Amino acid sequence: MAPDLTVVTAIVTLPFVAAVLSPLLHRALGERTGYAGALVAAASFGLLLTQADSYGTVRASWIPALDVGIQFTVDGWGLLFALLASGIGVLVFVYSARYMRGEEGLARYYAALLAFMGSILGVALASDLVLIFLFWELTSVCSFLLIGHHTDDAESRYSARMAMLVTVGGGLCLLAGLLALSVAARGALGGVTFDLTAMLANEEAMRAALRESGLFVPALVLVVVAAAAKSAQVPLHFWLPNAMVAPTPVSAFLHSATMVKVGVYFVGRLRPLLMSPEWVLLVATLGLLTMTVGALLAVISTDIKELLAYSTASHLGLMVAGFGFDVVYGGEAGAFHLLNHALFKAPLFLVAGIVAHEAGSRDLDDLGGLWRDLPVTAVVAGIAALSMAGIPPFNGFYSKELLFEAAYEVAHEAGGLAWLYPAVATVASVFTVVYSLKFLAMFVGERRAPKAEIHRPPVALVAPPAVLAAAAAVVSVSPQLAVDVIVQGAIDATAVGEADLKIGLPTHLTPPVAMSAVAILGGAAAYPFEGRLGAVIERGVDAPVPVRPRGWYDWAVSTAEATSARFGPLVHTGVLRTYLTWVAATGSLLALAGFATTGAALGIDGLGVPTAVAVVLVTALLAALAVPAAPSHLVGVLTLSILGFMISIFFILASAPDLALTQLVVETLVLLIFLLVLQRLPSFYSDVRRFVLARDAGVSVLVGAMAFASVLLTAPAPGADPTDLATYYTEQAVPGGGGANIVNVILVDFRAFDTLGELMVVATAAIAILVLVMMRARGESVADRDADPVFEGDDSS
Amino acid sequence: MTTRIMQTTARVTVPIVLVLSIWLFLQGHNLPGGGFIGGVLTTTAFVLIYVAYDLEYLESEVLDREVDPGASVYDHRTVTAYRRALILGLAVVLGSGVAGIVVGDPFLTQTYVHLGGIPIYHDIELASALVFDLGVYLVVVGSVLTVVSVVSAE
Secondary structure: OOOOHHHHHHHHHHHHHHHHHHHHHHHHHHHHHHHHHHHHHHHHHHHHHHOOOOOEEEEEEEEHHHOEEEEEEEOHHHHHHHHHHHHHHHHHHHHHHHHOOOOOOHHHHHHHHHHHHHHHHHHHHEOEHHHHHHHHHHHHHHHHHHHOOOOOOHHHHHHHHHHHHHHHHHHHHHHHHHHHHHHHHHHHOOOOOOEHHHHHHOHHHHHHHHHHOOOHHHHHHHHHHHHHHHOOOOOOOOHHHHHHHOOHHHHHHHHHHOHHHHHHHHHHHHHHHHOOHHHHHHHHHHHHHHHHHHHHHHHOOOEHHHHHHHHHHHHHHHHHHHHHOOOHHHHHHHHHHHHHHHHHHHHHHHHHHHHHHHHOOOEHHHOOOHHHOOHHHHHHHHHHHHHHHOOOOOHHHHHHHHHHHHHHHHHHHHOHHHHHHHHHHHHHHHHHHHHHHHHHOOOOOOOOOOOOOOOOOOHHHHHHHHHHHHHHHHHHHOHHHHHHHHHHHHHHHHOOOOOOOOOOOOOOOOHHHHHHHHHHHHHHHHHHHHHHHHHHHHHHHOOOHHHOHHHHHHHHHHHHHHHHHHHHHHHOOOOHHHHHHHHHHHHHHHHHHHHHHHOOOOOHHHOOOOHHHHHHHHHHHHHHHHHHHOOOHHHHHHHHHHHHHHHHHHHHHOOOHHHHHHHHHHHHHHHHHHHHHHOOOOOOOOOOOHHHHHHHHHHHHHHHHHHHHHHHHHOOOOOOOOOHHHHHHHHHHHHHHOOOOHHHHHHHHHOHHHHHHHHHHHHHHHHHHHHHHHHHHOOOOOOOOOOOOOOOOOOOO | OOOHHHHHHHHHHHHHHHHHHHHHHHHOOOOOOOHHHHHHHHHHHHHHHHHHOOHHHHHHHHOOOOOOOOOOHHHOHHHHHHHHHHHHHHHHHHHHHHHHHHOOOOOOOOOEEEEEEEOOOEEEEEEOHHHHHHHHHHHHHHHHHHHHHHHHHO
16 A cells, blocks of 8 residues: 555645744744644654555656656655654654743744754655755754754854754765766666666666766765765764754754764665675775774763763764675664664753753763662663663664674675674774763762752653653563564665564574673773773874864864955955956856867868958958057947957858848947947056956957857857757748748747847846946945945056 | 037938838848847937937937926936836837737737738738837837936936
8 A cells, every 4th residue: 555645745744834833833832832843743753653554655746857756755764764753853842842941042943843853754755866865955954053053152153064064065975976876777767767766676777777887886985975974974973972062852853863863864775776895895894983983982071962972973883884784684783773772862862951951060070879869860861871882681782783793794704804893893882881881870879069959850851761761671671572563664675685583682602692792791891991991092082183083174164264265355356357357267267178078179170161251250350459459449449340340241141131230230339339438438548467468368368269169069060951940940930920030030939038038138237227327326335335446457448 | 529520420310220220120020120120220320319419409409398407317308218118118028928818828929910902012911029029129229228328428
């Protein structure tokens, strides 16, 4: 049974509609807008559930010429992600309603959060590449707004901009990668299309077409870079901890459950399509590297949100690595961990919010023994943190075990350097255990001097993480249930070949089980030496610039700023002729470069010119040379007119009477207008600087060369058959337009709309000039700057 | 430029140019010409008057109206007339386009009829495109003359 287009569209558009209405909602409901948001999220969640057993694709046409459609696909993978986004969305909205009480800009906050949820649902369900790109970038824009919620805080602005630059920049890579895919689809599916479902259905043909066109590796790299930017993979992981300046519900929602997973989600989506040795090498290595780096940085974090942020990067690495491995366990690890991670990381963030709210500090050094004051929160944190550490039987253990199995199997088959995969995965897991224990430590042990009196958190703050922790507990107790209900469908959609997941606690010792044992025991043993460990890692982080991607980011941004500040005044002078120079020069250069890259040969030897035309054109050329050499305005105008009249004679010789007539009349008019104006102009020519002269000469030669090459390359060869268009107009002019003058019939009958547009331009120009002169007569000026930039003295005539 | 030679030449040529421009405008559908060319040529005739005499001449001598010497160029009656020609032209163009919609064709659809048995001309073709072209003519005349008169008055 196929899903219902109306319902699926409603799921995605509902949050956007609510976002548009949120200023009104906020006016009516005030602080309780969050509960309205929760209702919207719940509605999307409920509608998703009604579509749960109807996998399939629905489509409405959008841009038929390019085969772009509003196309949504419901399958296990999309459903899992969409359910997570809307389900956690409900809880985050409830939490926000309490947590954000008394904050400013709530209408904006809820609008952005709702639009954000809509875009995530869009990414999860859309299966048209253009639509996916659209929603993908929308998530970046919304997260920019949410991270920068405190607009008067410089750090907030800095972090929002950083997240925006990294994720939107990655999005541009995605666009290029998607275009490569659609180019390949032209060969594989027989036509231009952006239909991802069709591509996934014909993966063999797609891979062959990609390889054939040499686009396989570029497409793979571009897509992975985009996913890495979005999912905070090394070396683009640095924006995620900075994004923690956002309000805590946002951190929980965007940076653990949804947006950062978009990259992972898309990697899983394309896994069947792009699976290859290159994929394994790139994606698995990237994932494991991120897992390790993230875990190391989490160990040295002292701020609880920062610790969780690095931990998120590390776990995203785990998922990416899972999807990177080309064995069955890999896909299972990725899909299952997506669920598990959301279930334990979102409550951890919410717990961090409660701690910050109630204890007044987010510094791990200040916090200890909190279980006495926050018992429920402590239980929630306990379940979630042990799950994060991958301690059996908590849910994180199962998916991490799957990753170990995948890494081991790949290493076992490939041998050699591939043994690094399981080794790195184990080492990263050791640090995972260390930082999880470090997080838990704030609830146990001695009570430390709290900065503020610790209050009991209200129910609206505790309930959401408790619900999530309960869900995590259910998965922990009965993982097979979760697999059967939701995860198996996701695995089917992302797997290469058949995959049937059976999950449970290990019953006998296998190499992966041994890896888990090493990780847990190693982590527990290393925890007491956490301080010394941190010092070693610190030293690594403080090493010279190359290992600090954030330094590179700062350098790139400041360099770009400095360069554009220097470059801007050069181009943007406010003087019309500077713009003309730049536009003419760059336009000509680009066109010439385009011709050069196509390697088109100029057919100069085929230029048969009749004597009459040659005489006229040589005269025109001489007149053109005489124009800049003219000693006065009058001579200049007259020589320019010679040029114009010669061109109109050329039109007559080339049998274009209409053009000739127009040229003749316009030339006459221009000459007359010049004569009218000349009486008022000063009659001297000032000295011209050499540099300006050389620059102008260079630009004119460039423009001339461009025009020359364009005409030679684009005009049909002499004696060639008339084009289809020309034939059409010749045949249709009399019967269709009733006129024998084809040029005029085209102007007024066939392309009257163009003529109308041109008339608008002429009229607008006249009105603009009228207004400008009128303003000057009244003593107003367009800009406040009263210095007249025309008289800079460089080449004023 | 306001020399006697220039003025005498203008007196002779301006009427010829005006007649020529209207002729070019009317024959445009079948022979070289049309609204744009006709419009520019008419403008040329007016500019010729400006060059040979000055802005006020048209008003005071040709049309025999009072000229208020202190008034700015925008209140000038000829300039107002040019502006009106421009607006009228746009209206004619749009109106000829909308007329197509009224009879059920797409916007800007043109048609034509042949009228037979007319004295002297025998057979005349009437094209609705001529109306459109008239709009083009008016816009060109109106806008260029507005610009020329306003700028030259500066």
